[in-house]
Every structure is written in structure tokens, then in C-alpha cells.
Amino acid sequence: MRDHAQTEEDAEINMTPMLDIVFIMLIFFIVTATFIKEAGVEINKPPAVTAEKKDRASILIAITETDEIWINRKQVDLKSLRTNIEKLHAENPQGTVVVQADARSKAGLMIAVTEAVNDSGVPSVAVSTKEK
Template sequence: MNLRRGRHREEPELNLAPLIDVVFLLLIFFMVTTTFVREAGLDITLPESSAARSAAPEAVEVSVGADGTYYVGEQALINRRPETLAKALREALEAGGGEQQRVVVRAAAQAPHQAVVRALDGVGRAGVERVSIATLRAAEEAD
């Protein structure tokens, strides 16, 4: 048995340079292979009409205000859900002669696109097949 007490063993060293190199290479790999999603958006200004109304008097009007509120005829709806619009539209159609009537959806130029789509969804839920889409005249939007 050879026991030497006077000699100290060297502590093992851990070289971190290769580890840091591997981490940087992984970082560069993930940065290069990552795809960035860019969602495209369109700014749409709805047109204004300068002509007189062309809707027949028997048509039921659904108006969409600039803030997204709905009106069936002259009556404002209590919320913006398509179910509420469909119920109010069914009531207006029953009062005016049935589902064979035409429905005109009018939207303000500043009306959100989502509100117009929800209005069309509500018209579809009411079972209406004859739908026209129009815009409000500039003079009507100021009111």
C-alpha cells in the first residue's frame, strides 16, 4: 500500500467554452429556423351612396350603426347578439306579411365589419332568403 500524504491531487477542471459554443449554435439555429407570422389586415372604408333609396317600401330594414348597434326598422335592439337580431327580425316579418319579404341590411361607413357579418348571420337565422346590402347616405350618417 502506497500512501503518500505529502502530495496533493489536482482538482479536475470543467471547461465551459465548448458548452457555451453549443448553446450559441443552438440559439442561432432556432433564430434562423423560426418563422414569424405576420397577420395582414386591410383598412376598408365602406362606400357611401349619393343616390336616393332604392328599397321597396315592403322591405324590412336592418341598420348597423357606426358603433355596431343594430336597428330593425326604427327600433334599436337591446344587444348585439345574432339571436336577438333574428328574433326581432322574425317579429317584424310576421307583422309585415311573412318571410317572403325582402330584407335590406344598411351599414354606416364606420361600422365594424364584424357587426355587418353578424347582422347577415342574424338575417340568415331568421330564415330570410332575399337579402340586399346597402350603405347609409352621408346625410343619414350625420343623424
């Protein structure tokens, strides 16, 4: 009877290797995760027939239906837009700028935003639309 009780005490499961594996898997998923950038507001994009998919969009600029400009979940005005774009473009020079204009926003504001992007030295600007 005494031998049986002692073997049960010796039969504990060692959790250290399993914790090591879980920790390594956690590090792997954190390192390989991709992060989606968002402008910070919900935009009703206009439809387009000739839409093309663009990769490496590093700066997203959103124009709401009330003509507000948003970058990285922060509202900015048109005067400080060029400075913000230059700072973000310096962090990722290979990325492009994508303008997400609401279907009910003013076209003149979208043109002004596009000109601010061009003045900041970014070589490529795209306008985001939804598929028709």
C-alpha cells in the first residue's frame, strides 16, 4: 500500500516544457502578425469600375461626409496636413498615400488633400473606392 502512494507522488507532470513551447509560440505570433492601419473613421467609399488593388499603403487619409480630415485616428486640419504627411512618409519612404474620401464629401477638399500630398514629396497617391 505504501509503494502505491509513493508512485502517485512521483508521477507529477512537469509543466515547464509545455510553458516554454507556449511562450515560443506567443513570440512567433507576435512577430509575424500584420497590423492593419486605419484612418480612424468609417467612410462610405464611392464605387468605381476601374479600381486596382494597391499594396504597401502606409498613410491613410480619410475625408468624412462632413469634410473632416483624419489621419491615424486623429483629426487634422488642411493647413497641418502637409507636415503630418511629411513626418509619416519619412518613417516609411517606400509606402504610398491612400485617400479615402466619403461619397458625399466635397470634391474640392479631396483635390486640396491630393495637392498637399503632392507638395509633401510623396510620389504616389491613390484614391480608395469600393468595387462596383
